[in-house]
Amino acid sequence: xxxxxxxxxxxxxxxxxxxxxxxxxxxxxxxxxxxxxxxxxxxxxxxxxxxxxxxxxxxxxxxxxxxxxxxxxxxxxxxxxxxxxxxxxxxxxxxxxxxxxxxxxxxxxxxxxxxxxxxxxxxxxxxxxxxxxxxxxxxxxxxxxxxxxxxxxxxxxxxxxxxxxxxxxxxxxxxxxxxxxxxxxxxxxxxxxxxxxxxxxxxxxxxxxxxxxxxxxxxxxxxxxxxxxxxxxxxxxxxxxxxxx
Amino acid sequence: xxxxxxxxxxxxxxxxxxxxxxxxxxxxxxxxxxxxxxxxxxxxxxxxxxxxxxxxxxxxxxxxxxxxxxxxxxxxxxxxxxxxxxxxxxxxxxxxxxxxxxxxxxxxxxxxxxxxxxxxxxxxxxxxxxxxxxxxxxxxxxxxxxxxxxxxxxxxxxxxxxxxxxxxxxxxxxxxxxxxxxxxxxxxxxxxxxxxxxxxxxxxxxxxxxxxxxxxxxxxxxxxxxxxxxxxxxxxxxxxxxxxxxxxxxxxxxxxxxxxxxxxxxxxxxxxxxxxxxxxxxxxxxxxxxxxxxxxxxxxxxxx
Numbered sequence: 362x363x364x365x366x367x368x369x370x371x372x373x374x375x376x377x378x379x380x381x382x383x384x385x386x387x388x389x390x391x392x393x394x395x396x397x398x399x400x401x402x403x404x405x406x407x408x409x410x411x412x413x414x415x416x417x418x419x420x421x422x423x424x425x426x427x428x429x430x431x432x433x434x435x436x437x438x439x440x441x442x443x444x445x446x447x448x449x450x451x452x453x454x455x456x457x458x459x460x461x462x463x464x465x466x467x468x469x470x471x472x473x474x475x476x477x478x479x480x481x482x483x484x485x486x487x488x489x490x491x492x493x494x495x496x497x498x499x500x501x502x503x504x505x506x507x508x509x510x511x512x513x514x515x516x517x518x519x520x521x522x523x524x525x526x527x528x529x530x531x532x533x534x535x536x537x538x539x540x541x542x543x544x545x546x547x548x549x550x551x552x553x554x555x556x557x558x559x560x561x562x563x564x565x566x567x568x569x570x571x572x573x574x575x576x577x578x579x580x581x582x583x584x585x586x587x588x589x590x591x592x593x594x595x596x597x598x599x600x601x602x603x604x605x606x
Numbered sequence: 607x608x609x610x611x612x613x614x615x616x617x618x619x620x621x622x623x624x625x626x627x628x629x630x631x632x633x634x635x636x637x638x639x640x641x642x643x644x645x646x647x648x649x650x651x652x653x654x655x656x657x658x659x660x661x662x663x664x665x666x667x668x669x670x671x672x673x674x675x676x677x678x679x680x681x682x683x684x685x686x687x688x689x690x691x692x693x694x695x696x697x698x699x700x701x702x703x704x705x706x707x708x709x710x711x712x713x714x715x716x717x718x719x720x721x722x723x724x725x726x727x728x729x730x731x732x733x734x735x736x737x738x739x740x741x742x743x744x745x746x747x748x749x750x751x752x753x754x755x756x757x758x759x760x761x762x763x764x765x766x767x768x769x770x771x772x773x774x775x776x777x778x779x780x781x782x783x784x785x786x787x788x789x790x791x792x793x794x795x796x797x798x799x800x801x802x803x804x805x806x807x808x809x810x811x812x813x814x815x816x817x818x819x820x821x822x823x824x825x826x827x828x829x830x831x832x833x834x835x836x837x838x839x840x841x842x843x844x845x846x847x848x849x850x851x852x853x854x855x856x857x858x859x860x861x862x863x864x865x866x867x868x869x870x871x872x873x874x875x876x877x878x879x880x881x882x883x884x885x886x887x888x889x890x891x892x893x894x895x896x897x898x899x900x901x902x903x904x905x906x907x908x909x910x
Contacts, residue, residue, distance in 0.1 A: 411868075414860055421857055424850050443786045443794045449811050449873060450863060451822045452785045457738070457770020458856055464742045465853055483722075483731075484785045487767055491735035506727035514793070515724055516655065532651050532693070533727045543728045545735070571739050573732055574697070583729050585650060586697040586736075589641070593667065593701025594708065596640040597678065600669055601709050 362499060362552055364403055364435070367478055370556035371433075372397075384412055385435065386419050391564075392557050398423050398471075401435030408485035409442030413455040416489075420462035424469050431472035431564055434463065436490045437479025456484050460492035467494040467568070474563055477502040477546070482535075491545065495563055498537055498546050505535030531582040542582030544573040617831040619756040620780040624666045624681035627716050630831030631754075631838065632670030632679060639668035641698060649692050651726040660686045663694040667702045672714070673839045678706050681716035684759030690723035691764060696733020703740035703751070712750040712842055715772065720787065721763015734764035741771040745848040750774070752841045754834055755781035755823070756814070762787045773848070773910065774841040776834060777814035777823035779893075784812040810873040810889055815896060819877060819888075820863060821904035828893050845908050855909035863904065880904070 364385075368376055371389070378387030378399050383406035387399050400416055402408055423432060441447070441456060467473045475493035482505045490496050490504070498504075512533075513520040527534030531542040540546050550559045574590060577583025617630050628637055641647055643661035652659050664686035669678050680699050682689040699715070706713045722730035741751050753772035755761045760782035761769050769775060769783060777783065786794075788802035801807060810816055818826040825841065827833035845852075867876045877885035881902045891899060 410860075410864060414857070414864060417853075418857055418861075421850065421854055425854075441785050443791045443799075445791065445800050445811065446868075446871075448784045448786060448791070449816075449870065449876070450867060451783075451817065451820055451860075453766035453783060454770050454822055455860055456785065457767050458853070458860055460738055460767065461742060461771060461848065461856075462853055464739055465848070465850060468742070468746060469850070484763070484767060487731065487734055487738070487764060491732070492738070506722055506731045507724060511793070512724055512727070518655070526654055530651065530654060532729050533725055535727075539728050543732055545728065545732045571736055573736060574700075577729075577732070583693055583732065585647075586693050586700070586729065586733065589647060589694060589697040590701035590704065590736075593640050593698055594705040597669065597702065597705030597709060600638060600640075601711075 362478065371560055373557055384415060396430045398430055398432045400432060402438040402489060405437055405439055405480050407439040407442035408488060409447045410450050410452050410455040413459040413488060417459040417462045420466055423471065424466050429470040431474060432466055434473065434475050434489055434493055436475060436477045436481050438481045438485045440482035441484030456488035459488045463492040472564055472568060477504060482506065494568065495547050495566065496545065497548050497550055497563060499550055500552050502537050504537060504540045508535060542580045544577030544580060544583055618829050619778060619831055619834055620758060620829050622831065624683035627831060628666060628679055628681050631835050632672055637668055637670040639666060647694055649694050651692065655725045663692060664689055665695045665698050667698045675842065676711055678702050678711050678713045682718040684718035684757045687723055688720035689718040689759040690720050691730040691733050692723040692726040693729035693733065696730060696737060700733060700736045700740050703737060703744050706749050707744040707747045710747060710749060714752050714754060714838055716754045717761040717765055717769060718757025718759045719761060719765035720759050721765050734768060737768050738771050742848055745773055745846055748846060750842055750846040752838055754838065755783055756829060773846045774844055775823040776825045776827060776837040776841060777817055778827050778829045779814045780829050781814040782812040783817050783822060815888060816873045819880060819900055819903045821859060821906040824906060826897060852908060859906060859909040
């Protein structure tokens with residue numbers, strides 16, 4: 362689906378969304394008449410310091426407005442911008458800052474929904490889609506940490522061997538199905554059905570704790586993470602109790 | 607109360623192992639490990655690649671005391687899989703941060719990482735996202751999360767994004783902080799964009815001195831465990847909030863950096879714009895002289 366198709370499907374009551382380069386920002390009206398903020402990175406472009414700071418600034422404005430309206434963050438990006446200039450300027454701080462503003466918005470009462478409708482990878486994926494409270498995807502989305510040819514170079518394994526191993530486990534190979542199985546994506550929407558009710562259903566979910574570990578366990582793609590994190594927290598609390606008990 | 611002592615011997619942070627760093631950082635004898643190697647919580651994924659596991663999966667977590675105050679500590683081992691985040695490695699840090707929030711105890715993260723472990727890339731990427739969220743939730747509960755960067759593997763990839771969520775960062779000259787590593791930029795964009803074998807270029811673009819000068823780190827220390835310890839004790843006294851005021855200040859700070867230095871071609875140009883008299887001398891300066899030269903650096907007080 363194109364971005365225009367998606368926006369038309371999500372917001373039959375209309376939206377006012379501006380595009381600056383590969384970034385979008387604006388507002389739309391939900392079928393129940395309530396407002397929703399729309400932000401995004403589009404066209405499969407990399408996310409650099411210049412883009413991250415603009416998007417973060419917009420999120421801060423939304424939080425300061427105090428309207429508590431939800432934020433939909435659309436993602437079709439490449440990875441973080443790989444350049445000497447961006448790293449010289451401290452790209453990690455810009456990407457973290459964007460992620461922090463989204464986490465802040467969620468904590469301050471704005472529901473943050475990520476919609477992955479194209480690609481995304483590595484630092485760009487972490488700073489945008491993975492920093493939202495609930496991440497959903499459209500069929501055909503293709504998240505990745507690193508593509509298989511690059512992975513073959515780094516791991517010094519032939520690509521055929523990597524492909525065969527990818528059949529056996531969702532834990533390393535790129536792709537939507539693997540990111541769903543490991544719990545990173547809450548749900549994949551049905552593109553044949555109207556999108557607006559599917560967004561409304563996500564918005565009705567209660568705001569809660571990070572449930573990606575639990576989803577990974579239930580779906581079998583990440584069996585250890587949730588259990589181990591819980592055991593660490595238990596061990597820390599036991600020590601704590603022992604000291605004061 | 608017992609006297610607070612550290613292990614007094616000189617120890618290079620860069621050369622030390624994760625366990626040596628923890629022993630030298632916290633009060634002597636105060637460290638107790640959680641989910642230690644005796645429990646053999648190994649990565650379930652490395653065997654697929656015929657790679658050896660390690661019983662702690664390359665990260666040591668636990669509690670200790672720092673100048674008498676209770677702290678939670680995590681130290682990555684850069685000599686195992688480059689300190690990279692896999693499922694088990696990441697979950698140990700996530701659990702520690704969630705405990706920090708519940709117990710309202712400050713956290714020290716001793717970074718030494720190349721980023722996400724490619725052999726378990728999806729699990730590692732999600733661990734980074736979970737850790738970042740857990741850091742922010744802990745900070746919003748009033749907990750300090752201090753990052754220490756000076757290890758062999760640097761602080762790259764997803765590790766650098768976690769570092770960006772910390773309330774304070776302590777760095778040594780050896781500590782490199784960057785999203786894409788030199789080899790990754792060169793492989794993807796060509797040697798004209800970044801020559802990864804030019805070590806001087808790597809250090810002045812990503813190294814601790816540059817990060818300290820542009821406000822990417824709060825404290826610059828010698829490559830000495832005791833120096834990291836003193837800096838960590840001081841860092842715990844600083845601010846820790848993560849609210850809209852702090853992030854708005856960070857927005858202003860990062861916008862200003864782009865305006866001031868966005869057209870610079872090299873770190874030396876940035877140092878010149880900071881008003882440093884002999885910017886080309888910066889890489890060779892010992893700590894005392896460097897800190898004097900850095901008097902007009904950009905800082906991130908209350909804006910991180």
